[in-house]
Amino acid sequence: MELITIKKARVESDLVILKSRLESEGIECFLKNEFTTQLMNYIPTFEIELQVRESDLEKVRKIMSGIENSQDNLI
Incomplete structure (x- = not known):
């Protein structure tokens, strides 16, 4: 099973909404470095x-394209 990174962030909360949306569509998501960033949050180079x-x-x-298109319509 190969995993592909689709988005990076320094704070987990920046990924939570997208993760929830994908999981609601039946897509299993994984957070790489989730615990490393919690333990070593003083090192700014780590990203989730x-x-x-x-x-x-x-x-x-x-x-993700649908999300971006709906955000464009709000402007």
Whole structure:
């Protein structure tokens, strides 16, 4: 199983909404470095990575594109 990073952040809360949205669509998500950043938060180079299975990547792209398009319509 190959995992692909789709978004990075220094704080987990920056990824929570997207992670929840993807999981509501049946896509399993993984947070890489989640605990490392909590333990070593004084080192700014660590980032949490939101990852999905490579097999889900096309579905993820469609969802993320839909999110971006809906945000553009708010402006």
